Amino acid sequence: MRYEIRDRYEKYVIYSVEADSFKFAVESAIKRHINLSQTDLSRVDLAGINLSKVDLVKADLSQSNLSGANLYGTNLKRSNLADANLSGSNLYAADLTGANLSNANLSKSDLSGSDLTGANLSGADFSGSDMLGALLPPSARLAA
Numbered sequence: 001m002r003y004e005i006r007d008r009y010e011k012y013v014i015y016s017v018e019a020d021s022f023k024f025a026v027e028s029a030i031k032r033h034i035n036l037s038q039t040d041l042s043r044v045d046l047a048g049i050n051l052s053k054v055d056l057v058k059a060d061l062s063q064s065n066l067s068g069a070n071l072y073g074t075n076l077k078r079s080n081l082a083d084a085n086l087s088g089s090n091l092y093a094a095d096l097t098g099a100n101l102s103n104a105n106l107s108k109s110d111l112s113g114s115d116l117t118g119a120n121l122s123g124a125d126f127s128g129s130d131m132l133g134a135l136l137p138p139s140a141r142l143a144a
Helices: 022-031
Strands: 002-007 013-018
Touching: 002 022, 013 022
Parallel strands: none
Antiparallel strands: 002 013
């Protein structure tokens, strides 16, 4: 099946490929060093994907399944992760500056060393997550 990765604002096609799933299409784009910033990756199953050190600035990942994903060192500045499932994911040293994480499931994730400055954390679930050394917004109130 042909999958298209589109710009989240202008909706033009950034990358198109025949693949077995949208996840495989994203992995193909990464292997070809396609710039994935500002892409629409919303409402898709990307469970277990390796997005380590990928530039996803301003990407829309809302309502996507990223459970168990490797997002080590990923640039997610100003990205939309509202209602996303990031449970059990590796976000070590990820840049989430200004990201929208409202109602996201980050339970049992590794957020150590990540930067959440200016992020919207309203309703986000951080239960059982490692937050050692994470930079949090001054107004952050996380449940223990």
